[in-house]
Amino acid sequence: MKTKSILLGALMCLMVFIMTACSGSVEDSEDAMLIMKFTEFENQSQVIGVNIVYKIDITDDTAGQPYQSFPANKGEEIKKKVALGNYTISVIVFKDYIDGEEFARGYSDGVVKVKPGENRVPILFNLVKSVPLTVTPLGGTHTVTENPFKITLTSEPGVLVGYTLIGAQSGSGSFTGGGQISLTTVGTTTLNAIAHGNPPLQENQPFTGGYTLNTAWTATVDNSANTTAIDFDFILPLPAGYLSAADISVPVGSGTFTKGGLTRSSDGKTWTLAITPTVAGSSVIQVNIVKAGIVSGNKQVTIYGGFPLWIAVTNSTFGSSAINAIVYGNNKFVAACIDGKIVYSVTE
Secondary structure, three states: OHHHHHHHHHHHHHHHHHHHHOOOOOOOOOOEEEEEOOHHHHHHHHHOOOOEEEEEEEEEOOOOEEEEEEEEEOOOOEEEEOOOEEEEEEEEEEEOOOOOOEEEEEEEOOOEEEOOEEEEOOEEEEEOOOOOOEEEOOOEEEEEOOOOEEEEEEOOOOOEEEEEEEEOOOEEEEEEOEEEEEEOOOEEEEEEEEEEOOOOOOOOEEEEEEEEEEEOEEEEEOOOOEOOEEEEEEOOOOOOOOOOHHHEEEEEOHHHEEEEEEEEOOOOOEEEEEEEEOOOOEEEEEEEEOOOOEOOOOEEEEEEEOOEEEEEOOOOOOOOOOEEEEEEEOOEEEEEEOOOOEEEEEEO
16 A cells, blocks of 8 residues: 555645746746837937837737737837747837827837847837928929029928929028028929938938929010110020020000111110111000910000100291191101291100
8 A cells, every 4th residue: 555655645745847848938937038129210210309109019920810919118128928930020100108199110020030048139220200391392494583592491300302403493501490492593493302210210302393494584675765675674694595586475556666687784684776767756565475485464654755845947837828838758747837937856
């Protein structure tokens, strides 16, 4: 009996040992530990002033089932006991609180094979949203009423914004956070801009837009007694040779004057058309410019062909004699009375 009792006790001890050894679970053991720390990512986060929290999901890659899900705070070294096996890890980064605005996503680089002891796991992060870049106004055709025409680029504080200009106007530059670009040339200029993010937190944000500028203009005459020229003033300067007298049309009043030459001011903003009136007195006319880069539209001006001034011919005053006829010729008006007396006009 004593021998049987000893054998039975030994058998029970052996069964307990086998059950413990074969359990396969090390949830309560520190022999298998996942360690994650997001120091580099957090340093980048602080640069742009973002408060973040993490939601970490560990998936059993072998079983294809969720294994653990838990939150973590900024600045923590994350340690989690797991069973030996293969896992994938994903991280969602939220602004301020879990399930708030999603800021970024992270993931393990492939399958993590957990071995006994400490297993440090690097996590790769991608931003959910790009760094902002606002451009005002957008590309298109624009009528320019102020010089220069300004384009405003806006991003976040500290973000480097670079740009290039190609086409009618060329150039390049950069500024931090935001700034303005000045266009001063008629025609089409393509703007290429990019806001440089801070990887891995931010992706670059590019912009491309074509700006076609048409300059507004006004028309004035040189004087109100005897007009010799019409001045065309443009908001944006025009390069030498851009205009000719043939580009200037006269929808109303074309028979009241003849065109001469067209000259350009040194800054290209004023172009002067020489004219010779063919009608005495004032004439209301309309002029227009038909040329790419210039806003088309009739402008009304009044030109003056000189005012007639009547003077009496010596010893030929009319007195009480009646005027018999008035004629015009050789740029003069001549009046004759029935007694042979005449007067003629002169211009001043």
